[in-house]
Structure formats: C-alpha cells, structure tokens
Amino acid sequence: MQIDMALEGEVDILLICEQYFHNVTDFTQWLFWQVRGLFSDEIDQINSVLQKQRNG
Amino acid sequence: MDPGETGIPKADWPTWFVAPAHPLEREVLFRVLQSNKHLSEIYFTVHMMQINYLVFRKNHDELVGLRKAFDQPLVFSQPALQTDRGQEIAQATIVEFTRLLHNFLASARMLVDVTRRWVRQQFADSGFLDTYQEEVSRRFEHNVQAQFLEDLRDFTLHRALPLSIPELRMQKVDENALKSSLRIVLLKDYLLD
Numbered sequence: 001m002q003i004d005m006a007l008e009g010e011v012d013i014l015l016i017c018e019q020y021f022h023n024v025t026d027f028t029q030w031l032f033w034q035v036r037g038l039f040s041d042e043i044d045q046i047n048s049v050l051q052k053q054r055n056g
Numbered sequence: 057m058d059p060g061e062t063g064i065p066k067a068d069w070p071t072w073f074v075a076p077a078h079p080l081e082r083e084v085l086f087r088v089l090q091s092n093k094h095l096s097e098i099y100f101t102v103h104m105m106q107i108n109y110l111v112f113r114k115n116h117d118e119l120v121g122l123r124k125a126f127d128q129p130l131v132f133s134q135p136a137l138q139t140d141r142g143q144e145i146a147q148a149t150i151v152e153f154t155r156l157l158h159n160f161l162a163s164a165r166m167l168v169d170v171t172r173r174w175v176r177q178q179f180a181d182s183g184f185l186d187t188y189q190e191e192v193s194r195r196f197e198h199n200v201q202a203q204f205l206e207d208l209r210d211f212t213l214h215r216a217l218p219l220s221i222p223e224l225r226m227q228k229v230d231e232n233a234l235k236s237s238l239r240i241v242l243l244k245d246y247l248l249d
Contacts, residue, residue: 023195024112031175032070034188053080
C-alpha cells in the first residue's frame with residue numbers, strides 16, 4: 001500500500017488532500033479545455049439556437 | 057503544473073453554453089436538444105462533468121474549512137484541550153473531520169471513475185483517448201499523494217474509518233488572546249495494521 005510510504009509515524013492528511021485537490025483541479029481544467037475544443041462545433045450549434053432567437 | 061504548459065491561465069475555465077434567460081428560451085432549447093440526440097448527449101454530459109467537479113470541490117472546501125475555522129485568534133481562559141469542554145470539542149472535531157474526509161475521498165474517486173468511463177465511451181475511436189491516457193499517466197501514475205489517497209479511500213470505504221488525531225495548538229497573541237491552529241494527523245501504524 002502507498003500508505004507505507006516514506007513518512008514518519010504521522011501523516012498531515014489535510015496537506016495531502018489540498019495538494020491532491022490542486023492536482024485534480026489542474027487536470028480537470030486541462031480536460032475541460034480539450035473537450036471544449038473537440039466539441040466546439042456542437043457547442044456553437046447549441047448556442048446559435050438562443051442567439052438566433054435573440055437576434056430575431 | 058505550470059499553466060504555461062497548456063497555454064491556459066490557471067484561473068481560467070472554458071465557457072460552454074448560453075444560458076436561457078426566460079421560459080420561452082428554455083422551451084426552444086429543450087426542443088432542439090430533444091430533436092438531436094448527439095447534441096443532447098453533449099449538452100447533458102458537459103453539465104454532468106461540471107457538477108461532478110463541483111461536488112469534489114465543495115467537499116474539498118468543507119474539509120479545509122475545518123482547519124480555517126480554528127485558524128483565528130480566539131479568547132480562552134485556559135488552553136482548551138485541558139478542559140472538559142475542550143475534550144468535547146476534540147471529539148466533535150474528530151467526527152466532523154472523519155465525515156468530511158470520507159466525502160472528499162468518495163467524491164474524488166467518483167470524479168475519476170465517471171470521467172474516465174465517459175472519455176473512454178465518447179472517444180473510443182478518437183486519437184484523444186490516447187492523449188487523455190498519456191496525460192493521466194504523466195500526472196498521476198507516479199504521484200505518491202494520489203496513490204496514497206486512493207489506498208486511504210479503499211481503507212475508509214471498505215475497512216474502517218481512519219483514526220485521526222486533532223492537534224489544536226495555541227500561540228499567545230497578547231495577554232487575553234491565543235491564536236489557535238488545527239492540524240489533523242492519521243496514525244500510519246493504524247492504517248498499516
């Protein structure tokens with residue numbers, strides 16, 4: 001188990017959770033931008049429905 | 057991660073859909089999505105991904121908020137943990153911390169599993185699946201924190217709630233005030249037992 005890692009007898013769990021949160025947030029940000037680019041045509045298509053409605 | 061690696065400023069998130077401003081727009085949007093399965097799937101999946109991340113984020117905020125609640129000057133007549141009331145606070149802190157840690161670990165796994173499943177399903181025949189896998193490996197495969205928390209999640213959900221010890225530390229600010237700070241530790245021996 002990774003619990004048996006190079007730590008002394010105590011683990012500052014809040015510090016580890018905070019670091020992990022920032023890593024996951026960075027990754028999620030990267031993924032969202034990738035998905036936003038891959039689906040840009042479809043998202044533009046959906047958004048154009050309301051934009052046309054408003055313009056017209 | 058260096059935000060420069062992807063060219064994305066750290067604080068920026070992509071914008072997605074124009075929000076309907078009134079019931080008529082909601083109705084128009086609903087009809088379009090109802091008539092196009094592909095668009096509908098993308099629309100709802102994007103919302104689902106955002107909600108999954110926000111659940112994870114909210115659980116994180118509550119978890120670290122527990123520490124911040126103690127990290128302020130407080131007035132004590134004597135060090136809190138030496139009193140009966142102090143013991144009650146310590147017990148309540150352990151229960152609350154364990155609850156918040158459980159929620160954080162569970163939502164982290166939910167976010168990872170649901171996202172992975174969706175990406176594999178959605179991009180099965182696309183080169184993006186390889187890009188995604190490479191990025192996951194690069195960031196998390198040798199990340200000790202991620203592996204530790206995954207083990208801790210398994211331990212917490214399938215074996216026992218982790219035994220935590222709150223350390224409430226007092227630092228004298230002036231004659232009448234002490235500044236407190238909270239540190240919560242897990243005992244490694246207990247987790248390995």
